[in-house]
Amino acid sequence: MFLYEPLNDQYYMSSRIFHPSLRSLIKSARGFGIARYNMASSAANAASGERPRRKRFEETPLQSEEPSRGSYRFKNKRMKNGHGDSSQILQTNGTNEEVLLEDVKELLKTMNLHEQGDGKEQAKLAEKFSEVEVTIQKISSTGDGLGLMPDSRQVYVVPFTVPGDTITAKVFKHDEKEGYSMADFIRVNKPSPVRDDSLVKCPYFASCSGCQFQMLPYDYQLAHKKTIVEKAYKNFSNLPPKLIPAIGDTIGSPLQYGYRTKLTPHFDGPPDARRSDGRNGIRRTFKQVPPIGFMKKGTRLTIDIEDCPIGTSAVRKGMRRERERVSKELDNYHRGATLLLRENTERIPKSEFHSAASNEIQEDPDVVIEEKDDDDEFIYKKSCTTDPKSTTTEYIDSFQFTNPAGAFFQNNNSILPLFTSYIRSHILPSPSPQINNTPKITHLIDAYSGSGLFTITLSALFTTSLGIDISPQSISSATHNASLNSLPPSRARFLAADASALFSSITSPAAETVVVIDPPRKGCDESFLRQLMGYGPARVVYVSCNVHTQARDIGVLVGGMKGVDGGFGVGEGAYEIESIVGFDFFPQTGHVEGVAVLRRKEEGKGEEDGDGKVGKEKDNEKVGDAQV
Ligand SMILES: C[S@@+](CC[C@H](N)C(=O)[O-])C[C@H]1O[C@@H](n2cnc3c(N)ncnc32)[C@H](O)[C@@H]1O
Numbered sequence: 197m198f199l200y201e202p203l204n205d206q207y208y209m210s211s212r213i214f215h216p217s218l219r220s221l222i223k224s225a226r227g228f229g230i231a232r233y234n235m236a237s238s239a240a241n242a243a244s245g246e247r248p249r250r251k252r253f254e255e256t257p258l259q260s261e262e263p264s265r266g267s268y269r270f271k272n273k274r275m276k277n278g279h280g281d282s283s284q285i286l287q288t289n290g291t292n293e294e295v296l297l298e299d300v301k302e303l304l305k306t307m308n309l310h311e312q313g314d315g316k317e318q319a320k321l322a323e324k325f326s327e328v329e330v331t332i333q334k335i336s337s338t339g340d341g342l343g344l345m346p347d348s349r350q351v352y353v354v355p356f357t358v359p360g361d362t363i364t365a366k367v368f369k370h371d372e373k374e375g376y377s378m379a380d381f382i383r384v385n386k387p388s389p390v391r392d393d394s395l396v397k398c399p400y401f402a403s404c405s406g407c408q409f410q411m412l413p414y415d416y417q418l419a420h421k422k423t424i425v426e427k428a429y430k431n432f433s434n435l436p437p438k439l440i441p442a443i444g445d446t447i448g449s450p451l452q453y454g455y456r457t458k459l460t461p462h463f464d465g466p467p468d469a470r471r472s473d474g475r476n477g478i479r480r481t482f483k484q485v486p487p488i489g490f491m492k493k494g495t496r497l498t499i500d501i502e503d504c505p506i507g508t509s510a511v512r513k514g515m516r517r518e519r520e521r522v523s524k525e526l527d528n529y530h531r532g533a534t535l536l537l538r539e540n541t542e543r544i545p546k547s548e549f550h551s552a553a554s555n556e557i558q559e560d561p562d563v564v565i566e567e568k569d570d571d572d573e574f575i576y577k578k579s580c581t582t583d584p585k586s587t588t589t590e591y592i593d594s595f596q597f598t599n600p601a602g603a604f605f606q607n608n609n610s611i612l613p614l615f616t617s618y619i620r621s622h623i624l625p626s627p628s629p630q631i632n633n634t635p636k637i638t639h640l641i642d643a644y645s646g647s648g649l650f651t652i653t654l655s656a657l658f659t660t661s662l663g664i665d666i667s668p669q670s671i672s673s674a675t676h677n678a679s680l681n682s683l684p685p686s687r688a689r690f691l692a693a694d695a696s697a698l699f700s701s702i703t704s705p706a707a708e709t710v711v712v713i714d715p716p717r718k719g720c721d722e723s724f725l726r727q728l729m730g731y732g733p734a735r736v737v738y739v740s741c742n743v744h745t746q747a748r749d750i751g752v753l754v755g756g757m758k759g760v761d762g763g764f765g766v767g768e769g770a771y772e773i774e775s776i777v778g779f780d781f782f783p784q785t786g787h788v789e790g791v792a793v794l795r796r797k798e799e800g801k802g803e804e805d806g807d808g809k810v811g812k813e814k815d816n817e818k819v820g821d822a823q824v
Pocket of ligand 1 (some may be wrong): 604605645647650665667670694
């Protein structure tokens with residue numbers, strides 16, 4: 197079994213049960229814009245009318261760029277103590293399952309239902325595939341509603357629901373040990389006062405797995421996302437509350453629809469397509485145009501979706517055009533495929549645009565013309581490219597970025613000016629970098645740099661930058677982007693390597709260096725964190741699309757790691773958290789991007805335990821204790 201996350205051109209699989217040769221075959225398919233996928237039997241199921249096989253926790257096709265929460269196995273091995281055994285430290289993967297379980301436990305606790313023997317008998321669990329009526333109490337950090345039935349301690353996990361809704365759901369799985377059941381949403385019987393169905397813009401909402409929150413006012417979505425960040429640090433950082441600052445209000449996206457610059461609708465192959473690759477002379481063909489769209493929530497079935505309102509106007513036009521093309525060229529397809537739709541922006545000086553040629557551009561049905569404010573001297577000609585070999589261009593303020601299909605780039609352009617400006621104003625200490633004669637920070641390390649987003653947008657603040665990314669494509673794009681933005685190689689260097697190889701290439705003094713980290717969803721690995729702590733930069737800015745693994749890693753930087761003396765003794769990290777805030781890169785979905793800023797503690801200013809002893813003084817005691 198494996199999962200292909202079509203938005204990311206990445207394949208995810210359960211490595212334990214997936215044959216390595218098949219894995220390398222799949223990997224070799226990466227990077228093609230129209231990628232082969234879906235070796236599961238969804239099409240066959242659809243044809244036979246069978247209930248489709250369910251992923252344990254399905255990946256939504258509209259989610260952010262990084263590997264599937266659903267692809268990780270549930271380990272449920274929580275850190276015993278981040279201050280202790282480092283081999284335990286990175287056992288938490290921040291998966292949907294782990295996150296959901298924390299929320300289930302918390303709900304049962306707050307409802308006083310967590311302890312057996314309180315006189316309340318557990319009602320018999322509903323039959324599988326039967327319908328139940330539940331009242332939703334909370335939204336989990338996974339985006340699903342958590343509901344209860346009267347007189348039962350079982351939590352029902354139901355998507356597309358809001359606290360206060362009474363709904364009918366169809367149960368498909370019980371986990372009696374953990375105390376929750378998974379159920380499909382059927383209908384709302386009594387709506388919550390916070391639900392506003394008039395806000396829903398997509399007719400496929402509550403079927404498509406892409407969005408979870410279209411029925412929620414935007415300020416409610418933002419407030420909910422703040423709680424995701426709060427709970428992530430509470431449950432996954434392993435830090436005492438006093439070391440976690442108040443989480444900032446989630447910063448919203450200027451566009452709440454029409455923001456997504458990349459979409460990857462897909463279609464399944466004809467039934468049994470995988471057994472008809474042509475080698476045995478049989479090639480299945482489509483008898484009719486298959487559904488082209490995204491996955492139905494909770495299944496591996498693709499539903500036909502002709503338009504997606506979270507895509508930008510240019511991408512939506514591209515989607516309509518590509519659907520039409522596929523239906524005309526259906527005879528050329530023998531398997532399923534993913535359509536890669538990416539927005540490309542051409543910036544044209546207004547003076548040039550308002551010449552005769554502009555009529556031609558404006559009449560082009562595939563093009564969208566956008567103007568920003570009057571002071572901006574450009575117009576933006578946006579189109580949708582589907583060629584996997586082409587490079588797309590986009591602008592963030594006056595910075596220009598080009599990106600090949602296979603390399604990561606953030607996919608909500610509307611929030612990027614706000615996001616990069618926030619990082620620009622928090623990356624250096626405020627108000628002055630020169631307090632207490634602290635050396636001025638003039639060097640940037642951009643770990644997991646992608647196409648150079650941070651190196652380039654922060655370049656004015658630093659004299660040198662070093663970016664590293666495992667993807668050679670991203671690094672060549674970062675190098676090109678640096679030169680496009682007049683950043684010479686003497687000021688920005690990039691390396692294509694695993695992030696933990698970074699530390700052998702650093703030449704800048706730690707006290708004058710800030711490290712930005714923006715890893716994939718799984719977070720940093722232990723080797724990276726260990727070396728980062730050993731190097732000890734003055735500041736660390738940790739950006740992440742998975743606040744749970746971010747909280748885990750920050751717990752290590754702040755709480756300490758065995759064998760790495762941050763200068764404050766065994767079991768105590770060298771960093772303190774200055775700020776944490778979420779950014780809403782994906783409105784209408786359950787995702788939140790976290791930005792945490794850490795500063796290195798000053799020598800001799802360790803945390804007080806109430807005994808008046810700090811820093812090294814306290815360390816000596818701890819070292820002494822450890823030796824006993
Ligand atoms: C979330 S993206 C961030 C990219 C960039 N900071 C941006 O915002 O555009 C994560 C990046 O990490 C890179 N990556 C994944 N694993 C890595 C590793 N072990 N070492 C270095 N880079 C890695 C990916 O290629 C991807 O470009």
